[in-house]
Amino acid sequence: MALQPIPRDARLYIAGHRGLVGSALWRHFAGCGFHNLVGRTSTELDLRDQVATTAFFTETRPDVVIAAAAKVGGIAANANRPTEYLSDNLRIQVNLLDCAVAAGVERFLFLGSSCIYPKYADQPIREDALLTGALEETNEGYAIAKIAGIAQIAAIRRQHGLRYISAMPASLYGPGDNFHLHNSHVLPALIRRFHEAAREDSDHVTCWGTGKARREFLHVDDLAQACHFLLDNYDEDQPINVGTGSDLTIAELAHLVAGVVGYRGEIRWDTDKPDGTPRKVLDVQRLSRLGWKASTPLDQGVQATYEWYRAQQGAHPT
Incomplete structure (x- = not known):
């Protein structure tokens, strides 16, 4: 049977609705007229x-679930606390998926990395390319948890x-x-580093690694649009x-951010710190063939993100 668009009155549970991805999903679906959105903070519901x-799913009986809840962090956090990133994410995923099946949830979107x-x-x-080689060591625990979610x-x-x-x-950003x-x-x-350096008039900023690693960045609002598209079409x-x-290289990214922030000092690189994976850019041909592509240019997205960050600093100075 062909997929049908999710009706606007569907009960849609966004797990992790206060996080980076979850809040973007909430904005998107609310803006599209979905009026039966369900969310719980981590203090209201510990998905581990x-x-x-189980009690939450029995009570709310969602029609659709998007799993945006996860324990996430950068290289240092993943490398220093790998047990948490493996164990917590496994428990979150297994509970969400097992409970969704038991509750008769019709549609479920699992977000990996x-x-x-x-x-x-x-x-x-x-x-x-999945499972064809060794993972990046600094975030192996998190990656294995996400691979287990795909398998489930x-x-x-x-x-x-x-x-x-x-x-x-x-x-994402x-x-x-x-x-x-x-x-x-x-x-x-x-x-944050360049913002504080500009505010303090520092003569240099030191960044991790060599700056040669290459990365791809997707604006979180683009991801929210893609999630809706995939639920309707994939x-x-x-x-x-x-x-x-x-x-782009991390060095190019650093210069882009410095320009957006208005920092004009020297950028130095601490080569004793890890670069992580040498290059990571996704082949998006399958999604493109379905009819979706990202629309936010990186420079505009970084500018808007910095403006949001500055607004938060004004409201909650650190």
Whole structure:
């Protein structure tokens, strides 16, 4: 049977609706007229708790679930606390998926990460590169958890015939990001570092690694649009990549951020710190053939993200 667009009155549960991805999903679906959105904060519902998660699904009976809840962090956080990134994410995923099946949820979108792919995968990375090589060591725990989620989606489709799908986004950024200097991903960390350097009139900023690693960045609002598109148009076992299909070096990114912030000092590189995967850009041909592509240019997205960050600093100075 052909897929039908999700009706606007569907009960749509966005797991992790206060996070970077979840808040973008909430904005998108609310803006599209969905009036039966469901969300719970982590204090209201600990998704690692099977009993609590089961009770929540029994009470709310969602029609559609988007799994945007996860324990996430940058290189340092993943490398220093790998047990948490493996264990917490496994429990969140298993509870969400098991409870969704038991509650009769018809549609489920599991969001993974581009870190599921091998460290030295051919570039751009196609979906069939999954499990063909060793992972990047600094985020292996998180990646393995996400790979397990993909496997569970495929198993549910085979055993239960449910239209559950998984999507793998490129590195994300946008309003609502985590700007912690040590626990955030590269782009928000750079925004904060250059912002503070400009404010303090520092003569230089030191960034991790060599600056030669290449990365792809996707605005979180583009991802939210893609998730809606996929729920309406995609129904296959294999995960599907979501990205822009283009990348740049971390050094180029640093100069872009410095320009947006207005910082004119020297940029130095601490080569004793890791670069992570040498290059990571997704092959997005399958999604393009379906009819979707990202629309936010990186420079405009970084500018808007910086403006959001500055507004938050004004409201909550650090």
